[in-house]
Amino acid sequence: MFVSLNWLKEFVDIKIPPYDFGEALTMSGTKVETLTVVSENVVNIFTGKITKIEPHPNADKLIVCTVDMGTDERVIVTAAKNVFEGAIVPVAVDGAVIADGTKIGTNDFRGVLSYGMFCSIEELGMNTDLFSKEIMEGILILPAGTPLGMDARELFWLNDVIIDVELTANRSDCQSIIGIAREASATLDLPMAGFTIYAATESSNQIADYLSVKIEDQACPRYVAKMLKVKKIEASPLWMQVKLLNSGVRPINNIVDVTNYVMLELGQPLHAFDYDSLQSQEIVVKTTTDKKIVTLDDKERNIDETMLMITNGQAPVAVAGVMGGENSEITEKTSLIVLEAANFNKGSVRLTAKQLGLRTEASSRFEKGVDPELAGIAALRATHLLLEIGACEVIEGLIDVYPCVEALKKVNLDVNWFNAFVGISLTIAEISKMLTRLFFTVEKISDHVLEVEVPSYRLDIELKEDLAEEVVRIFGYDMIPGTIMGGETMVGGKTPVQKFQDALKNILVGQGYYETLTSSFTSEKRLQGLNSQREDNLIPLINPLGEENSIMRHTLVGHQLEVISLNYSRKNPFGQFFELSNTYRKNEKPGELPIEEQKLAISSYGSEDYFDLKGAVELLLAQSGIKYPEFIAGGSDFLHPGRKAEIFVNGIKLGEIGEIHPVVVKNYELPKRCYVCQLSFDALFECSSLDNKFTDLPKFPASNRDLAILLKSDIPAAAVEAIIRKNSGEILESIDLFDVYTGAQIPDGYKSLAYALNFRHHERTLNDNDINPVIDQILSELKRSFDAQLRE
Amino acid sequence: MELELKQLRDRCLTDLNDVEELKTLDNVRIKYLGKKGELTIALKGMGKLSSEERPIIGKLANEIREEIENNISAQKQLLEHKEIEAQIREESIDVSLPGKKHLAGNLHPLTTTVNELKEIFLGMGFSIAEGPEIEWAKYNFDYLNVPQDHSARDLQDTFYYQDDIVLRTQTSPVQVRVMQEQKPPLRIISPGRVYRCDEIDATHSPVFHQMEGLVIDKGITMSDLKGTLDLFAKKLFGEQTKTKFRPHQFYFTEPSAEMDVTCFKCGGVGCKVCSNTGWIEILGCGMVHPNVLRLCGIDPDEYSGFAFGMGLDRITLTKYGITDLRLLFENDLRFLAQFK
């Protein structure tokens, strides 16, 4: 929200420099984002009245103007088309500087000297966003009656500082000049000035002859209406326009400007209707079955029976709290106006504005909550201003439908509790003083308890904790000492699962893998690329950001492939990646949340093959204390049918590993050979054993035997190893497949597997009598199962 | 006999001199000193000698044996020495050639940041709590005192799976679960993934990461909140770091604050990192709202506590001077490999 410092100063006498003021406001809870001087550069621009316009003797497009500057007269040559005799304009005299820093001097225009130049809005450094193109491009024409010889810096408040404040959602009362002024007053401990409202003693209730108001919906707690006769619809006075401009609001005409002015000043949105266009003597606030309304911005909007409308009893004339209808708009012909100052429920306005896709200054204020008490004051403030600027005459009487006036809240504050809660020690008098600065009415009801009456506009204060914050922010958050927590000593630390997560990551990093971070979203389309059947346990979102993010991922594989694809496309020659992250799937049990399962995905491309990745996984498992994993051919459809395996330990499936299927390679634009392993974290953890236990070093020597086995190529090595293990008993210490051979001396369709077996007994030295029977047993089992031969 | 022995010795020494390789040295030993060696055979002829000659020749023979053995071992040493010299000559390498490549790897910078934060709080006696990312709306909003009509609940702000199940927009639901399941005193942090309906750009992402903390005990004060978070800031950014607490508003806490730290880049003078303010906003915090305590089954008259929350992605960006959030999620190796 933009706040004009000059306007604020009309309520609080702020003497400290703007920067210090901004800091003080921030530290008391009104966060100041930026402080901007409207126009730093501009000097020596004054108002002048064009008294005579003559053609230029030597140039068709130029005119020669005589300008009355109040104290002297000067000649200005201009090409501007919108100036006329009698116009009051800003004149940059010689020696002036305009907004962009250009210096203005006396110039010769084809034989006629020009002693300065006329200025546009942009050259004055004012907010150009708020004006139409015609006004922007022409010379700024000032209202008749503007004094001559006035310094533009003062007249246009070019030295004003615009404060951009970020308000928190609970402080709807700060959405106005007086709201911020109250904060300034409390923060700086300065008095606050009031404002004038229409308070004439009226002798009649003339308004009743014109209008009555009925509220038929609880979403409107109060409706105040005042009627006025229009004297003339024209531009509002310059001082009013300048305040609107410095608040970021575009001046329109005297009536509309006053409604906006009061909204900015007090925070109460107002609306003015053209009485004759209402075509009715009543206003009824209700929902209707109408389907459409054309709003003030000339757009036809679809409405429905959930939206609160201001009606003339029949048709809607405004969307309550959002925007007026075109059918009752103020025009040049308007002779009577109805000034509405109403209160609408924040929820109702929020939903309506959202459904219409229409957020206005009014709706955004109502959405945050407006104090119902404000409506009456605001109507009278606007009436006062309309009379003061000569726009209207009053019609006596005021309509105020306010069925349910709420009493002021009272909250008790125990000073002892406060001090113990904050960790400071303030006296009851000090606390009382700070609350009073914030416009609370405070009464001491015991030696340590204050009864605090909350102003109606403080919708956010309900509990003693709320009051504690009020006191502390005025006392100063920076004044609270920092202490170290007392109480019980707590050990804290990581759980075994958390330690295991760290361990897995560190093992993979140690092997040269990079951890990735990918989004949790995927889509039907992205999943189709994985060559898989449509899953029926997915978690689709109701409101995703686009199709490609419409489902919560149930696998990490797709994202790993996307990482590879990106790196490949960026000409990174090889890569090794991993990610330990959640996957999501439907929970079949009713009334429970979806299942979140952590998975570990490892992938590589470029320099590696299947066995490199498998080796990394084997090391990972070994380091996790997982013994004898089995890699059994098989796995998901995204893997190469001849190069994929599922990994089991003691019958528990850990996951799968393999080369990416050529079809998937194409779908994901991958390098020809990529490898992926995906493991279930829970299964890994279940099978892991990170306890390190020392066993004595062997005292007796080991015996080694090499076995070369000749067997059919399609028999997996894992099956051979399983038989060797099964038939070796306790004395087998290790087994190492050191050669796989096909070629010369090996028949077609056969291979030779060479194993180094290591036998050891912990209590004695083994001899041939121990080992030979084992070897015989192994060989005969291999022969029986696979028709395998010992290769001599 | 004597002559014969001396000639034998001379032949042997000549043979030894001719030996050039260690492996042939043993041949000389066998030729003269072996079971069937010349000296052995010669000594067998000693039986023919007279009893006067026998001790003299015997002594000579022993002397000669000793001399030969000494010479063999001297020659062995010489040859070994030569062999090592030759090996060294042959094996010298260009030590300036590059070493063999070992693949590096490292954690994602976000993980590194999270680990650093975790360590600080673990050291202060905190535990790490976790909870579901797909969460009941009531845990994400209701128990956290978020008003029923608040816009954060809208479909424009929060991802919904079902009407009553959302992708959590903050890690605070974990705090609710901990408060409901455990008895105070509590000291936890909950880092994790959270979601909001923001299109991805340089500073926003629909998927991002937060870490929240919660302390509940008897007699916890706002001073404790300040002291704890000030200590945290000093541990994360260095001893010289100063903190500034500004009043703010959160539904979960009352009173609430935002904490700024002096810019670790410029030390508070003002630079690009801190937008010339000298300060960097780092976290939101406050005293746990009594409504929240009550909703979670903790008596606010008996217990008090504080909570804090920070955006991990933003801290990571700030810490490493990364200018675009999207880089974190892109996983280009040339990015990943920069963080050791």
Ligand SMILES: [Zn+2]
């Ligand atoms: Zn800085």
